Amino acid sequence: MAEMNAKSPCDGLLPIAAGDVHLSEIPMTLMTSISPFKGQTAALSEALKAAHGMALPAPNRATGRDGARVVWIGREQVMLIGPEPAASLEAHGALTDQSDAWAVVRLYGEGAEDVLARLVPVDLRAAVFKRGHTVRTMLQHMSVSITRVGDSAFQIMAFRSMAKTLVHEVETAMKGVAARDAS
Amino acid sequence: MRLSGKGLIDRTKPVSFRFDGNVFQGFEGDTVASALMANEVKLVARSFKYHRPRGVMGAGSEEANALLTVGRGAAQDPNVRATMQEIFDGLETRSQNRWPSLHWDMLSVNDLAAPFLGAGFYYKTFMWPKAFWEKIYEPIIRRSAGLGALSGAHNPDRYEKAFAFCDLLVIGAGPAGLMAALTAARAGADVILAEEDRLMGGRLNGETEEVGGMAGADWAAGVVAELEAMPNVRLMTRTTVTGAYDQGTYGALERVAHHLGDRGGRPLECFWRIVAKRAILCAGAIERPVAFQNNDRPGIMTASAVRTYLNRYGVAPGRRVTVFGNNDGVHQTARDLIAAGVHVAAVIDNRRDATDSNDYPVYRGAEVCNSSGRKGLESVTFRSLSGEDKVETDCLAVSGGWNPSVHLTCHMNGRPVWNEAIQSFVPVDGMIPGMTTAGACQGTFSTHGALSEGAAQAIVALDTLGISAKVTDIPKAEDAPYEVAPLWAVGGKGRAWLDFQNDVTVKDVKQAASENFASVEHMKRYTTQGMSPDQGKNSNVAALAVLADATGRGIPETGTTTFRPPYVPVSIASLGAGAQGAGFAPQRFTTSHNVSVDRGAPMIEAGLWYRPSFFPARGEKTWRQSCDREVNMVRNAVGVCDVSTLGKIDIQGPDAGAFLDFVYTNMFSTLKVGRTRYGLMLREDGTVMDDGTTARLGEQRYVMTTTTAAAGPVLRHLEFVHQCLCPQMDVQMISVTEQWAQFAVAGPKARDLLNDLVDDDLADENWPFMACGPIKVLGVGGRLFRISFSGERAYEIAVPARFGESLFGELNRRAEALGGGLYGMEALNVLRIEKGFITHAEIHGRVTAFDIGMERMVSAKKDCVGKTMSERPGLSGADREQLVGLKPVGPVKQLTAGAHLFEVGAAAVRENEQGYTTSVGYSPTMESYLGLAFLRNGRGRHGEEVVMVDHLRDVTARCVVCDPVFFDPEGGRVRG
Amino acid sequence: MRITCPICGERDRREFYYVGDAVALSRPDPDDGDIAWDDYVHNRDNPAGVTRDLWYHEGGCGAWLVVTRNTVTHEVLQTELASDAKEAMA
Numbered sequence A: 001m002a003e004m005n006a007k008s009p010c011d012g013l014l015p016i017a018a019g020d021v022h023l024s025e026i027p028m029t030l031m032t033s034i035s036p037f038k039g040q041t042a043a044l045s046e047a048l049k050a051a052h053g054m055a056l057p058a059p060n061r062a063t064g065r066d067g068a069r070v071v072w073i074g075r076e077q078v079m080l081i082g083p084e085p086a087a088s089l090e091a092h093g094a095l096t097d098q099s100d101a102w103a104v105v106r107l108y109g110e111g112a113e114d115v116l117a118r119l120v121p122v123d124l125r126a127a128v129f130k131r132g133h134t135v136r137t138m139l140q141h142m143s144v145s146i147t148r149v150g151d152s153a154f155q156i157m158a159f160r161s162m163a164k165t166l167v168h169e170v171e172t173a174m175k176g177v178a179a180r181d182a183s
Numbered sequence B: 001m002r003l004s005g006k007g008l009i010d011r012t013k014p015v016s017f018r019f020d021g022n023v024f025q026g027f028e029g030d031t032v033a034s035a036l037m038a039n040e041v042k043l044v045a046r047s048f049k050y051h052r053p054r055g056v057m058g059a060g061s062e063e064a065n066a067l068l069t070v071g072r073g074a075a076q077d078p079n080v081r082a083t084m085q086e087i088f089d090g091l092e093t094r095s096q097n098r099w100p101s102l103h104w105d106m107l108s109v110n111d112l113a114a115p116f117l118g119a120g121f122y123y124k125t126f127m128w129p130k131a132f133w134e135k136i137y138e139p140i141i142r143r144s145a146g147l148g149a150l151s152g153a154h155n156p157d158r159y160e161k162a163f164a165f166c167d168l169l170v171i172g173a174g175p176a177g178l179m180a181a182l183t184a185a186r187a188g189a190d191v192i193l194a195e196e197d198r199l200m201g202g203r204l205n206g207e208t209e210e211v212g213g214m215a216g217a218d219w220a221a222g223v224v225a226e227l228e229a230m231p232n233v234r235l236m237t238r239t240t241v242t243g244a245y246d247q248g249t250y251g252a253l254e255r256v257a258h259h260l261g262d263r264g265g266r267p268l269e270c271f272w273r274i275v276a277k278r279a280i281l282c283a284g285a286i287e288r289p290v291a292f293q294n295n296d297r298p299g300i301m302t303a304s305a306v307r308t309y310l311n312r313y314g315v316a317p318g319r320r321v322t323v324f325g326n327n328d329g330v331h332q333t334a335r336d337l338i339a340a341g342v343h344v345a346a347v348i349d350n351r352r353d354a355t356d357s358n359d360y361p362v363y364r365g366a367e368v369c370n371s372s373g374r375k376g377l378e379s380v381t382f383r384s385l386s387g388e389d390k391v392e393t394d395c396l397a398v399s400g401g402w403n404p405s406v407h408l409t410c411h412m413n414g415r416p417v418w419n420e421a422i423q424s425f426v427p428v429d430g431m432i433p434g435m436t437t438a439g440a441c442q443g444t445f446s447t448h449g450a451l452s453e454g455a456a457q458a459i460v461a462l463d464t465l466g467i468s469a470k471v472t473d474i475p476k477a478e479d480a481p482y483e484v485a486p487l488w489a490v491g492g493k494g495r496a497w498l499d500f501q502n503d504v505t506v507k508d509v510k511q512a513a514s515e516n517f518a519s520v521e522h523m524k525r526y527t528t529q530g531m532s533p534d535q536g537k538n539s540n541v542a543a544l545a546v547l548a549d550a551t552g553r554g555i556p557e558t559g560t561t562t563f564r565p566p567y568v569p570v571s572i573a574s575l576g577a578g579a580q581g582a583g584f585a586p587q588r589f590t591t592s593h594n595v596s597v598d599r600g601a602p603m604i605e606a607g608l609w610y611r612p613s614f615f616p617a618r619g620e621k622t623w624r625q626s627c628d629r630e631v632n633m634v635r636n637a638v639g640v641c642d643v644s645t646l647g648k649i650d651i652q653g654p655d656a657g658a659f660l661d662f663v664y665t666n667m668f669s670t671l672k673v674g675r676t677r678y679g680l681m682l683r684e685d686g687t688v689m690d691d692g693t694t695a696r697l698g699e700q701r702y703v704m705t706t707t708t709a710a711a712g713p714v715l716r717h718l719e720f721v722h723q724c725l726c727p728q729m730d731v732q733m734i735s736v737t738e739q740w741a742q743f744a745v746a747g748p749k750a751r752d753l754l755n756d757l758v759d760d761d762l763a764d765e766n767w768p769f770m771a772c773g774p775i776k777v778l779g780v781g782g783r784l785f786r787i788s789f790s791g792e793r794a795y796e797i798a799v800p801a802r803f804g805e806s807l808f809g810e811l812n813r814r815a816e817a818l819g820g821g822l823y824g825m826e827a828l829n830v831l832r833i834e835k836g837f838i839t840h841a842e843i844h845g846r847v848t849a850f851d852i853g854m855e856r857m858v859s860a861k862k863d864c865v866g867k868t869m870s871e872r873p874g875l876s877g878a879d880r881e882q883l884v885g886l887k888p889v890g891p892v893k894q895l896t897a898g899a900h901l902f903e904v905g906a907a908a909v910r911e912n913e914q915g916y917t918t919s920v921g922y923s924p925t926m927e928s929y930l931g932l933a934f935l936r937n938g939r940g941r942h943g944e945e946v947v948m949v950d951h952l953r954d955v956t957a958r959c960v961v962c963d964p965v966f967f968d969p970e971g972g973r974v975r976g
Numbered sequence C: 001m002r003i004t005c006p007i008c009g010e011r012d013r014r015e016f017y018y019v020g021d022a023v024a025l026s027r028p029d030p031d032d033g034d035i036a037w038d039d040y041v042h043n044r045d046n047p048a049g050v051t052r053d054l055w056y057h058e059g060g061c062g063a064w065l066v067v068t069r070n071t072v073t074h075e076v077l078q079t080e081l082a083s084d085a086k087e088a089m090a
């Protein structure tokens, strides 16, 4: 009997490093987009807190930690990353499985900010974009979600089909930054 | 000639480079200009139009003469200013605009023909006959015009772009800029200090003056060291701020590796977009030349450039130097020369009250009126009250005063104002919101003034941001008043140059005025003054003064000079960094991509996606053979095709049905759960926007499919309708295109293929045509839709994308076992043409539901987007071009897409056009070419013959008009 | 150019998709007649001065915005969520 083999979006592309900056794929996990129905935002937040210990994050914010996060991903949209969404959430919002829709990578190391400054038109310096901050923006021509997950670590999400372009763009910027730092 | 013991060059590090094939030596810290000058090379360029011999005239980015080509081959870089190019071992530079050589240039005959080549020459000469323009005049002009040339080959260099943010951007690191940055940085503000030069310090590096009791350059170095140590400061050298844009956005070009022989992986340039809450322009000023006869001879340069070469580079630009000008700078120049041991032949000061000197001869109230010398300056003639005199000299330092570098203040349409006291234009407040000016660019020419203004403006700027900055002690510095007398053009015969780069003379400007091109904007266009790479930095104000004189008006009445971005030339490659080649847009790959490529399928772009065109089998020599086989395979057995690229939108909520009723022309709230329906979507103007199937997965949940091309626009449209037209609706939507790998399995054996792959019985009672629902595929949760784009029994099977490649392989194996296999876009296209199914080739933005025969799909029971406008007269009826099928019936059996339709016997001209073809393909099923077309009153003309004419591909074919559904019109096959 | 998205904050213009006059919010009823529909779909003023435009924060949060700005000075005077503006009209 044939088997269904899973393949991650960045399979064969990562990890890579240049200078002190590293790019690796975050292992695939459950990702569920959640959008509150009309007037249900507070109730959804309560349900999220009860079921998963995390309230609905405000715009441009993420809560949780590795393994269980809620990341704001757009107008009236958050992404629950890690846990299986509790059935209790369904009464309050639209839940959609997005586990396979995104290439999720981790960019980390001294200089990660400089790498992103070559790709993203948003101020991501530590003083402004702190741990727990997230942003929906463009990385070159791609729509992305970027979250600071550590002092010099970022989670970057891009559409799965664009994984190769994502890696190429970030790698090019990483090399440019590493070459300058070498001087 | 190199002077010993002077300058900011590193004499322990000799560097050798090439100019026009010859090897020269310089030192680290030299530019090509300073190194050539040290080697006594004076002739470095030929001018643009008359091919006049030219030398270095300045020491900064405004250089108008010394433009070189750097490098060789594909990456060669033309029009590089020798004054900006730092030397490194192995650097190769060449002069431009000369043939066969710099010293013996054929086109210097233009100089003799000068009387015929003056202002307006092109406009007057190339007017007639009109037909000559394209074939004769333009090629000749293009060949003889221009300075350096690109290689014409693909540029292999890498460029970068970057974004930066700060509280305060300080533009220019002279005394004003350093003081502004220091004041702001000490107050804790986030500061970016951008300086075009390799060294910060501005004029302090080229002067002998002291600041704070030490050499100016040393004071600057000390400030830079303090700033460098502060974490809230970003110092950017070799970075020119090129433009000021809306809401505090500034463009800046960083020359990252132009000065390096071994770039070590660095990009050549980086173009920065800097967002600054506040900015202070400290761009300094540019010294202006004076127009007199033959003022363009190599060896004639600005006085400040002479001081820079002396003091910063330790180079004497001549052995017997004459200084000419209208301000005290000429005397400083003479003193610096003497201090460096260089002979000063004369100082010619046009001010009658100029100070005298015991160290050098001063001619007061005098003007230089001519120069002579073969390829370099040998003497100048000057005129004073006592008549004309001549002085032997090999270098003339000229100062006509200073023009504040107001350029950036003009980038948002602001106009500077004339300041009579300094004979210059100065900026006024508020020209760029959030930007102020300090120092010489503001018309404050003393060093003390610059330092004080820099500090003061920083305090003001920070105050508006709520940051309080302390008043810093202003170091002691020169504070002499600036006294200048007007001096633009010295009267006399012969040609006196204003715009050195475009070879525009005083006479040209006067001629423009006399021919009534008296407005400054007309004069510029008529003479081309200010249109060269320096964009008039050296000539605009003087040209304006000459025009004012010629028209009898004052300078402020004549007009202002204005500047647009960029401040210096910016390579397109740096503006578009990251977007070269495939970087222009993201590439989107399906999960079956690798398998398709392994099977030898040529991939074609469909939007950003890559899709297989066809899958060549052994022995097939043409795409048509593959395509025909794949079509037959689907019609007779089973085919598999990746359809993941179609847009998929998950729509949920209590009002999901009502929302779909509003965006689609037909009803979706009545659709049963577990069923799929074809939907048509209109734009508000009544034309067709997109089509596709939407499945109802639950009471409050639908999944919509869009065409591949329209996936983004449709989601945008849905969000528009929800957020802007009916925000009261309780509905949420999100794209799930990327979540699912979806494959069409089509053909009479489709069910056989799927039956033991999925956990459900696919009997037609359970899974009739248009059924949909969740299903397990080899144990994995997926979805199945019984929909068809081929007219055959077909299913689309979807699994989470991680399993896509695996499932695709499995489907292929099973298809092959049943006599089928993979099919690509070509076969997909033929299959749908055979069935008369439309794509965006048909719904191209100008057709209505009526035109495609779907007007009955616009429900009468409800409103929907586009409904009202679709009912306008003229959008339906016999006059409309309507969708029809075409089959060739004459001797020519081929059809082409985009061809035009005519009545039999009518001339194939626009006036007779009856319609056009949109999609064609060879149908192995019907053994004929088939076409879809729009034909006037087409539905009433079935059976009629028309002529298809393709003027581009020269194909004319007689066709019969028929129903667009060529195959299985009853639709029996799709139901099984 | 920078636009302040009420949700995301101040962002570079490249993240936004420009659509046109915010008159698009004022969709007529089906029976309001030809003139009302013609004005809604086709007729637009082109003022030198203040305009109200619709922009879509496509490269950001996905919100539709009503942006009030001055076409002469390029000042962005106000931004608000289109859904808020529409609901306020009801």
Ligand SMILES: [Zn+2]
Pocket (backbone or CB within 6 Å): C005, C006, C007, C008, C009, C057, C060, C061, C062, C063
């Ligand atoms: Zn936003």
